[in-house]
Amino acid sequence: MPKDSTFVEIYGLADLKESLEGKKLKRDIPKGIGSATKTIHSALKFELAQKYNVSHNLDSVLVGKSVSNVTFGKNVMEGGLVYRWKPVDLAKFPYSWEWGNIPPLPKKRKGKVHSVAVRRGSKKVVYGKSNHGGFTQKNGYFGTQMFERVSRERKPLRLLFGPSLSEMASRSLDSPKVTKAIDDLVEYIIEVI
Secondary structure: OOOOOOEOOOOOOHHHHHHHOOHHHHHOOHHHHHHHHHHHHHHHHHHHHHHHHOOHHHHHOOOOOOOOOOHHHHHHHHOOOOOOOOOOHHHOOOOEEEEOOOOOOOOOOOOEEEEEEOOOEEEHHHHHHHOOEEEEEEEEHHEEEHHHHHOOOOOEEOEEEEEEEHHHHHHHOOHHHHHHHHHHHHHHHHOOO
């Protein structure tokens, strides 16, 4: 698992796997695990939709997903609930611009100052890593992307990224709905063990 992936910690999952090792697995156990884990996943999707301006679905980064609760439960029992890290460039979030300058550098001419709304109801100026500001540019096959200049020169450019879906999911794990769904799964695991 890459270090930037999000792994949802589920208490008792390792113990359950160990207790079932070498035994024939009853169909109800992975089915129950799969169903309860899909509830956690749905709660996370809901939280992301409430907090962030996401255009991609959390399903796209879920590792081991399956329509079947049994298959999904087996995958979760094998590797846990994992979301793959996949970068999302800032132009994929709602953005706008206005004429102005980014402080503290005094400039003779005004330029386009871009702002991005990653979180709902919160728009922030894109400063970039070099404090030269971000800007959007049509980039052929990839559509519109947000870049920044690495220096005061026109080139080279660096692509700017916002938080990935896995990072957003990680930041939403403490919400009440997600916590309750995780607790329900833990209770199920304790009953099975």
